[in-house]
Amino acid sequence: MRLLALPERPLALLFDLDSTLYSHPAYAAFQTEVLVERLARERGESVAALEAEFARRRAAREAAGLGRTSLGNLFLELGVDIPTSVRWREELIDPAAWLARDPRLDEALAALAARFALALVTNNPRSVGEKSLEALGVRPRFPVVIGLDDTYRSKPDPAPYALAAERLGVAAEACVSVGDRHDVDLAPALALGMGAILVEAVEDVYALPAALRT
Numbered sequence: 001m002r003l004l005a006l007p008e009r010p011l012a013l014l015f016d017l018d019s020t021l022y023s024h025p026a027y028a029a030f031q032t033e034v035l036v037e038r039l040a041r042e043r044g045e046s047v048a049a050l051e052a053e054f055a056r057r058r059a060a061r062e063a064a065g066l067g068r069t070s071l072g073n074l075f076l077e078l079g080v081d082i083p084t085s086v087r088w089r090e091e092l093i094d095p096a097a098w099l100a101r102d103p104r105l106d107e108a109l110a111a112l113a114a115r116f117a118l119a120l121v122t123n124n125p126r127s128v129g130e131k132s133l134e135a136l137g138v139r140p141r142f143p144v145v146i147g148l149d150d151t152y153r154s155k156p157d158p159a160p161y162a163l164a165a166e167r168l169g170v171a172a173e174a175c176v177s178v179g180d181r182h183d184v185d186l187a188p189a190l191a192l193g194m195g196a197i198l199v200e201a202v203e204d205v206y207a208l209p210a211a212l213r214t
């Protein structure tokens, strides 16, 4: 893990969900595939053609010096509004089919919850975020869950981070974003004055209580 920026006195941790609170490459790939398939069907084109279109758009962003963006924002560029993204994700993604209870995660989050206010900030709909936390056995650790349908803005838009801080009643400067994607999870939080921790896998979250011990 990399502690990119930490407030002097951190009061809240804002966690990304996918590939942060669990590591499951097949499920992560499934979530993308199923949404791309859904959009290809909507557009009446092949999955391969649509994937090529996304690759073109990602390369254009990179050439323009722009950071990576979310699948939700790429869908938005192709005319899929956020309410439609929310509906498709609710229809197609079933966290309980993929995720299982993780007692080590719960232990780490319990230790963190004793010292920090915790929130989840996910680009999935809130219902999918809550079902994921339930499947992992950690739902009670998160008093605040911000999903795509809370702001209708997809990370790296900063709005979900600003709302999480507001709901927790903690100033942005005392919040720390924890996530696996710098451009999507950390850059918008840093822009709001928050701290940022880059994780590579859920094992880094297990190690967080020790890493944040002062």
Ligand SMILES: [Mg+2]
Pocket: 016, 017, 018, 019, 020, 179, 180, 181
């Ligand atoms: Mg993630």
